[in-house]
Amino acid sequence: MISSDLFERAKKLIPGGVNSPVRAFRSVGGAPFFVKAAHGATLTTADDRELIDFVCTWGPAIHGHNHPVIRDAIAAALNNGTSFGTPNPYEVEMAELITTYVPSIEKVRMCNSGTEATMSAIRLARGFTGRDKIIKFAGCYHGHSDSLLIKAGSGALTHGHPDSAGVPASFAQETIVLPFNDRDALTAAFSANPDAIAGVILEPYPANVGLIRPDEGYLRFLRELTAQHGTVLIFDEVMTGFRLAKGGVQEIEAITPDLTTLGKIIGGGLPVGAFGGRADIMDRLAPEGPVYQAGTLSGNPLAMAAGIAALKLLADDEAYARLARLGAQVQSAVAGALAAKGIAAQVPQTGSMWCTYFTDQPVRDLTTAQTTDAELFARYFRGCLDQGVYLPPSAYEACFISTAHEGAVIDKACEIMTDVIKTL
């Protein structure tokens, strides 16, 4: 077994054997597999197993893996060098695409990861308002910067360390954590901290805690409240940007945030992040303004070329309609099989994202998400993996579908998931 050998070697030199914690499979048991190639909807493991992939590199691979158009774009850029440390033409085209598709973004700055994007957006909100406090929501994950790693979702949740060691209590004090979908908690936080809240950051559809939808009117309420208080509203669309619509959740819900963070899909599989929004706020960034933010590899030509190709493949809205049909197919197969088996579950789905909570409670915040039976999820996960379907190795992560899943692949995956559910 090559994966197990690699993992043994990795564990000696890399903490936990992995470069990002959720990859270690701690919450589902067993050892992770290593991947040597990925094409379309399929991963090929180091052990020569073929797996139908619903992790899609945690969201970026909306066109499937190694899409020929994206690969060609990277290859063409590669011919001219990998990094210049000066402005390059791709950055301009990327900024034009992002600002066209996401109208709330008047100006945009590229960086290298979603974590950098949210960290920088928070600094900018503080620099713009001259205030220190920020509000985030329990279960929302915004990367691993100090101010935001408090009651976070994703790996931080799975591993049971919602508050990381190494974050000074004095930093954490500047972050107010509220339950999602709770208007009274928001009103109370603003009353208790008059003229002190620089920004509110949220995943408008929290999806690092499974998949939660905002209650009717909640996002509008948040928009009005933040506007009233001169607080910067930051939509973290690192995951949802270009995943559900070209304009993200803000387009679907018709809400205009002040700042937006992006990542994942806009890098076409290469490391990228971006943050942008109102020009008057963005112009507070260096060199125009006093808020410092920088990056040696920011706007990297290979990453820009990959991202531009990925975004252009989404230009036609038909791609989203196709993806949504695949999402609906999976939802009905999984929910139907669970109901037939008599297992209490929630299977929220929107577009090409879904998740499975093993609970009889409707999930609307972190507390209700945590009623999911994580042990049952782990059995479901392992059953699917044994049969060739790779789901995210955590009860609190969303599954992603790509355009490459269309056709026989999605049919086969639904059949496997349905069969596994019968054995639970």
Ligand SMILES: *Cc1c(COP(=O)(O)O)cnc(C)c1O
């Ligand atoms: C993935 C993610 C991040 C962090 O992005 P990285 O590129 O992993 O640093 C931030 N916010 C959300 C909503 C994400 O899903």
